[in-house]
Amino acid sequence: MKVFKFGGASVKDAAGIRNLEQIVRMHNTPDGLxxxxxxxxxxxxxxxxxxxxxxxxxxxxxxxxxxxxIDHHVAxxxxxxxxxxxxxxxxxxxPYDPNKSYDENYxxxxxxxxxxxxxxxxxxLLKQGLSVEWWNMPKLLRTDNTWREARVDDATSAATIxxxxxxxxxxxxxxxxxxxxxxxxxxxxxxxxxxxxxxAALLGxxxxxxxxxxxxxxxGILNADPRIEPNTVLIPTLRYQDAVELSYSGAQIIHPKTIxxxxxxxxxxxxxxxxxxxxxxxxxxxxxxxPINIPxxxxxxxxxxxxxxxxxxxxxxxxxxxxxFDIIHRHRLKVSLIQSSAVTISVCVDNTRFVPDAxxxxxxxxxxxxxxxxxxxxxxxxxxxxxxxxxxxRTIMLSQTTRRTARLVVAExxxxx
Ligand code: ASP
Ligand code: MG
Numbered sequence: 183m184k185v186f187k188f189g190g191a192s193v194k195d196a197a198g199i200r201n202l203e204q205i206v207r208m209h210n211t212p213d214g215l216x217x218x219x220x221x222x223x224x225x226x227x228x229x230x231x232x233x234x235x236x237x238x239x240x241x242x243x244x245x246x247x248x249x250x251x252i253d254h255h256v257a258x259x260x261x262x263x264x265x266x267x268x269x270x271x272x273x274x275x276x277p278y279d280p281n282k283s284y285d286e287n288y289x290x291x292x293x294x295x296x297x298x299x300x301x302x303x304x305x306x307l308l309k310q311g312l313s314v315e316w317w318n319m320p321k322l323l324r325t326d327n328t329w330r331e332a333r334v335d336d337a338t339s340a341a342t343i344x345x346x347x348x349x350x351x352x353x354x355x356x357x358x359x360x361x362x363x364x365x366x367x368x369x370x371x372x373x374x375x376x377x378x379x380x381x382a383a384l385l386g387x388x389x390x391x392x393x394x395x396x397x398x399x400x401x402g403i404l405n406a407d408p409r410i411e412p413n414t415v416l417i418p419t420l421r422y423q424d425a426v427e428l429s430y431s432g433a434q435i436i437h438p439k440t441i442x443x444x445x446x447x448x449x450x451x452x453x454x455x456x457x458x459x460x461x462x463x464x465x466x467x468x469x470x471x472x473p474i475n476i477p478x479x480x481x482x483x484x485x486x487x488x489x490x491x492x493x494x495x496x497x498x499x500x501x502x503x504x505x506x507f508d509i510i511h512r513h514r515l516k517v518s519l520i521q522s523s524a525v526t527i528s529v530c531v532d533n534t535r536f537v538p539d540a541x542x543x544x545x546x547x548x549x550x551x552x553x554x555x556x557x558x559x560x561x562x563x564x565x566x567x568x569x570x571x572x573x574x575x576r577t578i579m580l581s582q583t584t585r586r587t588a589r590l591v592v593a594e595x596x597x598x599x
Contacts, residue, residue, distance in 0.1 A: 183214040183347075185394040187360060187382035192397050192456040194223035196261035199303055203310055205397065205459045210312065210354055213392075214347070216385050218360045219303055220378040221295025222258065225251060226361075229292045236278040236287065248276050255298050262306045269309075270301045285329035286369070289362075293320065293370040296359035296378075304357040313353035320364030322346065323381070325371045331514070332363055332371035339363075340388040347389050358385070379437040383451070387443035394449060396436060397456035402464035403428070403435050406479035417478070418462065419470040425451070427562070428480060441466070477568050482518050482558040486533040487579055487591055488541065490548035491526045502527070505547060513540035518558050519589055521580060528580065530558055530591055553579060555594040564588040 186205070192198050202217075209215055221229075228251050235244035252273075256266045266272060277290040296319075304316035324339045325332035347356070360378020363371050373380055379396055386394040403425075404414040420428075422445040429438040435453060444451050445468070454463030492502050506527060510517060515537065519530040531537065533554055544550050556579060561572060569588050573581075580591040 183216060183389055183391055184209060185216045185218060185382050185386045185389070185391045187218040187378055187394065187396045188220065188456065189378065189396070189398060190220040190223050190225065191399045193219060193299060193303065196258050198456075199258070199262060199306060201456060202303065202397075203307060203312075205456065206307065206312070206355060208459060212354060214352070215355050216347075216382075216389065216391070217303070217355060217357045218378060218382040218385060219296065219300050219357060220360050222255065222299045222302075225254075225295040225299070226292060226375070229295050230288070232276060233278075233284070233288045233291050236276060236291070237284050244276060244278070251295075255302065259302055262302070263309070264302065264305055269305045270298075283329070286327075289329045289332075289370050289372045292372055293359075293362040296362050300357050300359045307355060307357065312355055314355045314357060315353045317346065317356055317358040319359045319362050319381070320368075320370045322358075323363035323384070325363040325365060325373070327365045327369065327371065330372055331374045332365075334363060334373070334384060336384075336388075339384070343385065343388045374437075374439075376437045377439075379440040380443075383440040383443040386449050387447050390447060391449055393452060394444060395452040395454055397454055397459075398435075399456065400435075400453075401455045401458070401461060402453050403466075405476050407481055410481060411479055415476055417464055417476070419465050419467070421470040422466060422468065424470065425466045428478065475563060477564055478562040479572075480560045480562070482532075482560070483594065484533045485518060485530050485556040485558050485591065486537060486552055486554040487528055487530050487556055488544070488550060488552045489526050489528040490544060490550055492548055502548070506544070509540060509543050509547075513537075513543070515540055519580070519582065519591065521582060530556070530580070556591050557594050559590045559592060561588045561590075562586065 188202055193202060206215060206217060228247060232244050232247045235247060259266045259270065264270065273294065278287050300316060304314050307314045322339065322342050324335040360381040361373055363373065365371060382394050382396065401416055403417045403420065405417055406414045408414045422441050425436065426438065426441045429436050448468050450465055450467040452463055452465050455461050490506060513536045516532040517529050518532065521528045541550060559572060561568060563586055572590060576592045576596045578590050578592060582589045
């Protein structure tokens with residue numbers, strides 16, 4: 183069997199869903215196809231706004247935003263010849279409960295995006311005469327209740343999902359939501375933004391897939407972001423470890439958690455353009471050719487550089503390291519780079535909503551200074567000339583180089599050279 187994952191951009195409108203149908207038809211075999219889908223277009227962002235409005239008590243704005251989202255889906259359904267309310271049940275009320283925490287409400291509301299997109303796609307494929315089943319992942323992918331970043335219970339999920347897949351009467355195609363799961367007591371959870379790739383990898387792992395393919399709006403994995411660097415090249419093959427490093431450095435090509443479940447079972451991962459289904463794209467596997475011999479530029483945006491100095495001038499590395507990292511870990515900060523001197527330690531982290539609380543705690547123990555609105559540029563396979571070029575015209579807040587990799591922290595507005 184194979185697993186296909188379609189992101190929000192590839193199913194953003196009726197044409198995208200028809201294109202998905204064509205791709206699925208090309209690969210529809212009795213071995214079975216698991217189709218994992220994200221929310222349509224920018225629905226997840228819109229649902230996040232619903233949560234914010236609900237939380238702020240702005241009921242009318244929440245409802246208007248909610249109605250916009252439903253209307254957008256209704257328009258797509260109609261274009262696909264489906265009957266809203268008949269073919270697909272629409273939820274009029276926002277699943278918001280003022281007694282629950284922000285994060286728990288977030289998961290109940292934001293998960294609606296994937297539930298809607300997959301119902302539309304499953305019903306549409308069925309009406310086109312394909313053999314299809316819709317899966318409700320909150321019942322099948324078991325997680326804990328770490329809202330917004332739920333951890334998957336692999337043993338329980340694998341058993342349920344295998345049993346579902348191995349049924350004799352299973353249709354050829356299964357359509358399932360990426361990004362969402364559910365707790366033992368029936369609450370919906372989400373796995374972290376852009377988590378659909380991770381779902382696809384988990385399903386590939388549980389079902390011993392022949393391969394997993396992520397269909398995207400790019401030709402495959404490129405050596406740089408085409409919106410920033412004018413001359414990009416496609417990387418045809420790479421190894422799992424290269425892919426992990428690329429996604430960790432901020433390449434927004436695949437979710438960082440995607441690789442491990444695939445590597446564990448040596449399942450190849452293809453990244454292919456949904457607009458050109460016969461193109462080779464990129465393949466990540468055990469025997470990809472590596473290390474990559476073209477320079478790869480990866481931008482990780484929205485960074486904040488925090489520098490800590492012990493109040494008593496203690497040697498930071500000897501005395502404060504575990505304390506600092508304990509605070510960082512407890513506040514769920516995502517560290518992208520670390521640098522130290524005798525009395526200071528600097529960490530570059532994603533500037534998330536967790537940062538202010540973490541900083542407050544750090545300030546109790548250290549003198550803290552910081553710079554925000556930064557980006558981290560990682561260049562893998564760098565040379566002296568490439569590095570000089572990258573530095574030119576930019577204010578470098580911090581730089582770190584090893585034999586083949588250079589990392590530069592630069593001001594966000596200097597992203598484009
Ligand atoms: N729809 C979710 C998001 O936009 C998950 C995903 O696209 O992978 O973050
Ligand atoms: Mg997405």
